[in-house]
Amino acid sequence: MTGPADQERGAAADPPVLVGPGDLDRLKKNREPADFLIHDRIAAALRAAGPQ
Structure with a gap:
């Protein structure tokens, strides 16, 4: 993981x-x-809004 200082030095994010x-259950x-x-x-x- 990179931080702001790393980004200032040009490190890749x-x-x-x-x-x-398909990831919803896992999340x-x-x-x-x-x-x-x-x-x-x-x-x-x-x-909460009920039927429209």
């Missing part, structure tokens, strides 16, 4: 992590109890 729909399993995925927040907001 870590490549982005690509995540797709949910590996999160902390208080962590929420954006999908959870959107689903909760839609349920």
Whole structure:
């Protein structure tokens, strides 16, 4: 992992992590109890809004 000082010296940054729909179960399993995925927040907001 590189930090701001490394980036100033021209060190390469870590490549982005690509995540797709097939990774959702793994992401949910590996999160902390208080962590929420954006999908959870959107689903909760839609349920709270009720039928449109």
